[in-house]
Amino acid sequence: MDKDRKPPEDPFTFAGGDIEALSRNIARAIEEGGKAMAAYLRPREDGRVKTGLTDEIADAVKTFGHLAEYWMKDPQRAVEAQSRLASGFMELWASSLKRMAGEPAAPAAAPDPRDPRFKAPEWSENQFFDVIKQAYLITTRWADKLVKDAEGLEPHMKHKADFYVRQLSAALSPSNFIATNPELIRQTLAENGENLVRGLHMLAEDIAAGQGDLKLRQSDASKFEVGVNLALTPxxxxxxxxxxxxxxxxxxxxxxxxxxxxxxxxxxxxxxxxxxxxxxxxxxxxxxxxxxxxxxxxxxxxxxxxxxxxxxxxxxxxxxxxxxxxxxxxxxxxxxxxxxxxxxxxxxxxxxxxxxxxxxxxxxxxxxxxxxxxxxxxxxxxxxxxxxxxxxxxxxxxxxxxxxxxxxxFNMLRSQDLIWPYVVNNYVRGKQxxxxxxxxxxxxxxxxxxxxxxxxxxxxxxxxxxxxxxxxxxxxxxxxxxxxxxxxxxxxxxxxxxxxxxxxxxxxxxxxxxxxxxxxxxxxxxxxxxxxxxxxxxxxxxxxxxxxxxxxxxxxxxxxxxxxxxxxxxxxxxxxxxxxxxxxxxxxxxxxxxxxxxxxxxxx
The missing domain is CATH 3.40.50.1820 (Alpha/Beta hydrolase fold, catalytic domain)
Known part of the structure; x- marks a missing residue:
């Protein structure tokens, strides 16, 4: 590493933080989370929204069942698939041990350079987050290969499996969660948790606006009005x-x-x-x-x-x-x-x-x-x-x-661009x-x-x-x-x-x-x-x-x-x-x- 380069700030550092403010804001965040849960449950309790699995989730579960059946009905094929995943994690384990010993070690999995989720330096320079990132990439690429190699699967079912695997992979990215995202940890500690209060307040508002379902806000709607600053041609x-x-x-x-x-x-x-x-x-x-x-x-x-x-x-x-x-x-x-x-x-x-x-x-x-x-x-x-x-x-x-x-x-067609960045920005970062x-x-x-x-x-x-x-x-x-x-x-x-x-x-x-x-x-x-x-x-x-x-x-x-x-x-x-x-x-x-x-x- 360049001697003149300042190492990245430890995201867990809480120097200068206010423990009392953090405690108060966690309590407020829990209260806002309760409001969000109430906004979700209320229309289900009064019958406006039906309970149970949605048709979309049921279809995804059924599709994954067909994919699992394809691999499990041939024991040799199933063992080979499991071995590929185990091999990836063994490679990650060996690489991590070398790095802990101070030896140079190539990563077992590297993100696409165009992927904006892992741009923060801690994703590579902090071994804890680096391991989480690589474990995620190994697992999701393995799952993607499971679909692509399922040659005997009916084409429409295979297309659905590919789509749902991509949705699941986008949803489970460690960049979406506070505990596994160094940038979110740093911001939460720097703001003494105020971002969580704002974010969960917006979450409650957006579930209420969606009448029990999340109406994800992608823009500040208060700044626009049709006929006032949109659709102005005479x-x-x-x-x-x-x-x-x-x-x-x-x-x-x-x-x-x-x-x-x-x-x-x-x-x-x-x-x-x-x-x-x-x-x-x-x-x-x-x-x-x-x-x-x-x-x-x-x-x-x-x-x-x-x-x-x-x-x-x-x-x-x-x-x-x-x-x-x-x-x-x-x-x-x-x-x-x-x-x-x-x-x-x-x-x-x-x-x-x-x-x-x-x-x-x-x-x-x-x-x-x-x-x-x-x-x-x-x-x-x-x-x-x-x-x-x-x-x-x-x-x-x-x-x-x-x-x-x-x-x-339509948002699901590009969920990594149109859903999860807004979920993180709005409800975790607390930014409008x-x-x-x-x-x-x-x-x-x-x-x-x-x-x-x-x-x-x-x-x-x-x-x-x-x-x-x-x-x-x-x-x-x-x-x-x-x-x-x-x-x-x-x-x-x-x-x-x-x-x-x-x-x-x-x-x-x-x-x-x-x-x-x-x-x-x-x-x-x-x-x-x-x-x-x-x-x-x-x-x-x-x-x-x-x-x-x-x-x-x-x-x-x-x-x-x-x-x-x-x-x-x-x-x-x-x-x-x-x-x-x-x-x-x-x-x-x-x-x-x-x-x-x-x-x-x-x-x-």
Whole structure:
């Protein structure tokens, strides 16, 4: 070790600490912990929340049972697996003995250099914490290998086992607990336990807010309000029905493109991801480029919407919007954008319109959208007949799936980034999370209507009917091969919801020209990437044919945002412009209110 380097402070040192203050704060922390327990138990005692194992935990236990059965039914295979684990711990023991004797010793297991959990120097320089860290890495890597080597396990069961092992590994990390995290020990002693009081107070608040379940706070919600510092692009509500409000934005240029643009966002979250603030707003940028923008703002459904399925969302969403756009602008040709499940609905609508000979949508853009669900990623873990029936039973109670359930599922896809850092920061460090508009939006969840969500899970994820031409809407077949309009199909390279390979494969389902574009980052940041930021990159290649890996190997990388490329593609199809005065929101009819409207403000 460098002689001039100061050794790290012993996390157990309590010099200058106040024993009386620590004792008082431990007592206060116990009191706050009691409040958190009461907030958890109260809705279970009065029957608002059912007791017993949740369906998700039951499924995980069942999955681990299948994995254990695979290894235990062959004694030799079981012995080999146990020997691998024992060998890892023997290597750790030998390395530790050498280190205790003052001899150089290579670690038995080292973390990924990109792993932020073990950055503190004590994880390597303090032998106690180093052993804990290595024991954790040895065990979790062994468990991961158990899944990967279970060749005889049914593929869906193996996928679930891999997912649940990753969840368990993230949850059991020693970085999550005070007794095994040197940074948390140091902070707790330095603050005389005040951090625990604050943290358990927030825990009680968040369990109460979740009505007995933890509603994990990822941002300081007090700093944001839709229509005040979010969703600020000027516009009007020009139409409303039970399913959506249609917003039209005021022009910001002297002339505008004649062909209007309709955006169909997902209803799993709210539309203002496309209008977070003026610097990040895709909607505002489109308006500033001279586009006449209409956006669907979905209702946050209650029991009264329980019977509305994909057919109703199609008729009362994009089809109703097209009718209103024609009344307001007089235009019969419209360009359309669909984002995530909104893109899936738009694709279904295109197939249905093709069967009817309806050609009002002249081109379509899909943001991180799946129409083929073969490679749909970890969300498929939650989709099999047994789990769908469990979801349907939950939805039957109220007519919808609670928004918190979908939010939790999405967070689990990246639990090491979206769950455990916030658990530690909020409830152990006692720190209020930073005000971050994206994470505020992420927590502003929406409910899923019973019929709609059941249709989506069954016919898209489970049976993959759309890309196979076996879906029907309102009695009409939906054949995407009959959709021959130009399509701009955007995928994001790190997407954990709509993986880029899944989007690529879905491109072949359409019958017309598809421009497949791959952008850097993930499901949100890859899409919301204003040119002024100069961030990330995108890849362009030939037609999306053959294997995704081959397409990517031959694609050309371009720095910065994909937005200008999309605008050039869009406007080349319809370059005609008209006076902006002709695009007053609502036309000759009186608007129903100011954007962003009232539906977006309904809380789940």
């Amino acid at each position: 516009g009007k509500v020009v139409f409303r029905n039970q399913t959506m409000e249609l917003l039209q934005y005021a022009p910001a240029t002297e002339t505008v493109y004649q062909r209007p643009l309709l955006i169909c966002p997902p209803w799993i979250n709210k539309f203002y991801i496309l209008d977070l603030n003026p610097e990040k707003s895709f909607i505002r940028w489109c308006v500033e480029q001279g586009l006449t923008v209409f956006v669907i703002s979905w209702v946050n459904p209650g029991p009264e919407q329980r019977r509305k399925g994909f057919a109703e969302y199609m008729r009362e969403g994009p089809l109703a919007a097209l009718d209103e756009i024609r009344k307001i602008t007089g235009e019969t040709d419209v360009s359309a954008i669909g984002y995530c499940v909104g893109g899936t609905l738009l694709s279904v609508t295109l197939g249905w319109m093709a069967a009817q000979g309806d050609r009002r949508i002249a081109s379509a853009t899909l943001f991180a959208t799946q129409v083929d669900f073969t490679h749909a990623g970890d969300l498929k873990v939650f989709v099999d007949e047994e789990q769908i029936q469990a979801v349907e039973r939950k939805m039957a109670e109220h007519g919808y799936l609670a928004g918190s359930k979908m939010a939790a599922a 999370p930073f005000p971050f508009d994206l994470l505020y939006w992420n927590s502003d969840s929406t409910r899923m209507p019973e019929a709609n969500h059941s249709f989506y899970l069954r016919y898209c994820y489970l049976e993959n009917r759309l890309s196979r031409g076996r879906m029907e809407i309102d009695g009409a077949p939906v054949d995407l091969k009959k959709v021959t309009i130009p399509i701009y199909n955007l995928a994001t390279r790190e997407d954990h919801i709509a993986p880029p390979k899944s989007v690529f494969v879905g491109s072949a389902a359409f019958g017309g020209p598809v421009r497949y574009v791959l952008t850097g980052s993930g499901h949100i940041a890859g899409v919301i990437n204003p040119p002024a930021k100069g961030k990330y990159q995108y890849w362009l290649g030939g037609p999306p044919e053959g294997a995704y890996e081959d397409w990517l190997a031959g694609a050309q990388e371009h720095p910065g945002s994909w937005w200008p490329d999309w605008l050039a593609w869009l406007t080349a199809q319809a370059p005609e412009r008209i006076a902006a005065a002709k695009r007053k929101p609502g036309g000759r009819r009186k608007p129903l209110g100011e954007a962003p409207g009232s539906y977006v403000k309904i809380k789940a």
